Amino acid sequence: METTAAEAGQPGPAVHPALAPVSYLLGTWRGQGQGCYPTISSFSYTEELNFSHSNPRKPVIAYTQRTWRSPGGPAAEPMHAESGFWRLKPDGSVEVVIAQSTGVVEVLKGTHDAEGKVINLHSELVGNASKVKEISIEFRLVDGELSYELQMATTSTNLQPHLKAVLERV
Numbered sequence: 050m051e052t053t054a055a056e057a058g059q060p061g062p063a064v065h066p067a068l069a070p071v072s073y074l075l076g077t078w079r080g081q082g083q084g085c086y087p088t089i090s091s092f093s094y095t096e097e098l099n100f101s102h103s104n105p106r107k108p109v110i111a112y113t114q115r116t117w118r119s120p121g122g123p124a125a126e127p128m129h130a131e132s133g134f135w136r137l138k139p140d141g142s143v144e145v146v147i148a149q150s151t152g153v154v155e156v157l158k159g160t161h162d163a164e165g166k167v168i169n170l171h172s173e174l175v176g177n178a179s180k181v182k183e184i185s186i187e188f189r190l191v192d193g194e195l196s197y198e199l200q201m202a203t204t205s206t207n208l209q210p211h212l213k214a215v216l217e218r219v
């Protein structure tokens with residue numbers, strides 16, 4: 050099997066130029082999150098995000114998320130997981146497709162502010178969901194930490210906070 054540059058301990062492939070403004074995402078992030086919603090009990094979770102880029106000819110980032118009940122980390126009970134792809138569009142906007150472990154699929158579209166290192170996404174499509182109607186998420190890189198706040202609307206509740214987390218690069 051062919052060995053990649055990264056596996057060989059050499060610098061990985063160059064990043065597609067369109068990804069440069071969000072290349073700070075690339076890598077693995079781990080940290081703690083809190084969940085809430087008007088209809089549920091609040092909860093804490095440990096989260097790991099991975100953003101990777103393997104084809105410098107395409108402005109695409111592969112994305113995976115895993116969570117575990119806190120306290121405990123990866124030895125604890127797994128919670129929600131999801132994976133998908135982030136694509137930087139020629140007009141500079143961001144498009145994200147995600148498949149969730151709950152069976153829900155999402156297409157999110159939005160913008161990034163390269164200078165402020167802020168990314169705002171809003172659902173254009175939520176599919177195969179019994180309750181979820183809308184999802185909004187804001188990512189921020191502040192002092193090297195990646196944080197996000199996610200809001201959702203359901204069949205019974207307007208857009209309200211569901212998740213927030215602060216993650217450090219590992």
Ligand code: HEM
Nearest residue numbers: 084086088089092094116117128129180181184201203212
């Ligand atoms: C509850 C959606 C991410 C943990 C819910 C509910 C919905 C939902 C619709 C039920 C609310 C109600 O009954 O009114 C979503 C969506 C997510 C997401 C769309 C991502 C975009 C997560 C993550 C975790 C999580 C990452 C854990 C780390 C929970 C828990 C509950 C809940 C513990 C309450 C108990 C339950 O219904 O299982 N979520 N969720 N969710 N969510 Fe999420």
